[in-house]
Amino acid sequence: MIRDYGLNEFFFIATAIQWTLALSLIAFGGGILGGLIIALMRVADAKPFRWFALGFIRFFQGTPLLMQLFVAYFGMAIIGLPTNPWIAAAVALTLHASAFLGEIWRGCIEAVPAGQREASTALSFSYWVRMRYVILPQAARIAVAPTTGFLVQLIKATSLASIIGFTELTRAGQIISNATFKPFIVISTVAVFYFLLCWPLSLLASRMEQRFSRATTR
Amino acid sequence: MYDFNFAPVFASFDALLTGAWFTVQMSCAAMVLGLIVSIAGAAAKTSGVRVLIALTNVYIEIIRNTPFLVQIYFIFFGLPALGVRFDPNEAALLALVVNFGAYGIEIVRAGIESINKGQIEAALAIGMSRLQVLRYVILKPALRTIYPALTSQFIYLMLGSSVVSVISATDLTAAGNDLNSVTFASFEIYLVIMAMYLVMSLLFSALFVLIQRQVFSYPVSR
Numbered sequence: 001m002i003r004d005y006g007l008n009e010f011f012f013i014a015t016a017i018q019w020t021l022a023l024s025l026i027a028f029g030g031g032i033l034g035g036l037i038i039a040l041m042r043v044a045d046a047k048p049f050r051w052f053a054l055g056f057i058r059f060f061q062g063t064p065l066l067m068q069l070f071v072a073y074f075g076m077a078i079i080g081l082p083t084n085p086w087i088a089a090a091v092a093l094t095l096h097a098s099a100f101l102g103e104i105w106r107g108c109i110e111a112v113p114a115g116q117r118e119a120s121t122a123l124s125f126s127y128w129v130r131m132r133y134v135i136l137p138q139a140a141r142i143a144v145a146p147t148t149g150f151l152v153q154l155i156k157a158t159s160l161a162s163i164i165g166f167t168e169l170t171r172a173g174q175i176i177s178n179a180t181f182k183p184f185i186v187i188s189t190v191a192v193f194y195f196l197l198c199w200p201l202s203l204l205a206s207r208m209e210q211r212f213s214r215a216t217t218r
Numbered sequence: 219m220y221d222f223n224f225a226p227v228f229a230s231f232d233a234l235l236t237g238a239w240f241t242v243q244m245s246c247a248a249m250v251l252g253l254i255v256s257i258a259g260a261a262a263k264t265s266g267v268r269v270l271i272a273l274t275n276v277y278i279e280i281i282r283n284t285p286f287l288v289q290i291y292f293i294f295f296g297l298p299a300l301g302v303r304f305d306p307n308e309a310a311l312l313a314l315v316v317n318f319g320a321y322g323i324e325i326v327r328a329g330i331e332s333i334n335k336g337q338i339e340a341a342l343a344i345g346m347s348r349l350q351v352l353r354y355v356i357l358k359p360a361l362r363t364i365y366p367a368l369t370s371q372f373i374y375l376m377l378g379s380s381v382v383s384v385i386s387a388t389d390l391t392a393a394g395n396d397l398n399s400v401t402f403a404s405f406e407i408y409l410v411i412m413a414m415y416l417v418m419s420l421l422f423s424a425l426f427v428l429i430q431r432q433v434f435s436y437p438v439s440r
Contacts, residue, residue, distance in 0.1 A: 159285035
């Protein structure tokens with residue numbers, strides 16, 4: 001029997017937003033941690049760290065996220081774990097976010113005027129002290145706007161988890177679309193939900209960017 | 219211990235190469251058409267006509283704040299409800315063009331705004347023809363400014379295009395899906411395909427740097 005597209009179906013899609021948000025937050029939280037490590041390695045004094053970070057970034061920026069999800073999903077069976085779209089999506093998106101945030105934050109760290117780095121080196125601060133008390137606090141201010149912008153990318157990217165069978169907003173839409181045969185209205189609903197999640201963040205990011213560029217241009 | 223079995227993947231490597239070639243072709247076509255959309259959109263945005271500016275902004279915001287996957291579903295599954303039907307490859311190309319356009323408009327606009335009006339006047343004053351001004355004072359510097367953004371957008375486009383496999387367009391990822399349904403060597407297949415995408419994006423990056431050196435380097439002496 002073909003279902004009608006009514007309030008129940010609408011709420012089925014609406015409640016799936018929580019899984020999109022949960023996956024986004026996991027990947028964003030993990031990405032903040034991983035991205036910080038990658039960014040710090042990328043600007044480290046020791047060359048092997050820099051090479052590793054560069055390779056990590058190049059790999060994740062040079063391959064499709066969909067393939068990263070597939071390899072994470074099918075790779076779980078290979079290391080002997082039961083395949084689970086939750087874990088595969090969380091792992092792949094976290095690594096993906098780590099690479100992108102690492103590259104964004106490397107730019108922010110390098111945007112801190114060189115004099116700051118030289119001065120702290122002249123004061124014989126160690127790498128950690130220099131980063132913790134001199135460079136990172138200043139880089140953080142620069143990083144807020146592009147990081148918010150990346151969060152929008154990440155929320156949109158979680159839609160790909162639907163392809164490996166993770167039931168979030170897009171997959172919920174597909175299920176309802178298949179049950180009701182009303183793809184136009186259902187997919188439009190899904191798109192509106194994504195828009196409502198992403199648009200405020202996009203606006204916030206561009207506001208912050210404008211305010212920041214006004215504050216830094218003399 | 220898991221036995222890796224790459225033999226079925228390499229036995230059907232031709233199919234993957236065909237898919238890869240299709241991905242490259244589709245990406246290039248989407249880039250060219252997307253640039254036309256971008257230029258039209260940038261022209262609309264800088265036209266000063268309020269309705270055009272508002273419409274362009276609506277287009278940009280809608281595309282930028284919804285996932286590409288949802289856009290493909292909308293075009294391939296949603297639009298037929300309105301009587302607009304595409305085959306998978308047409309829908310894939312259309313989705314890529316529409317998506318690229320939204321990002322391209324801002325890039326092209328940045329190029330337009332980077333041109334200094336005084337330089338155009340100066341060039342005309344020293345007797346350059348309008349065609350020369352267009353070529354040397356407007357197009358080349360503007361293209362030089364937006365070239366890096368444009369090329370990295372192309373790489374994103376090419377990698378993002380793997381998503382079109384969900385509507386069974388005939389790209390590289392879809393070739394992998396077909397192979398997977400025959401051999402079930404999922405991990406090996408997608409690992410090889412991931413490597414192929416990596417090689418493709420590295421090759422294109424290298425090609426873009428070469429072109430940049432050839433075409434956009436500043437003349438040292440004449």
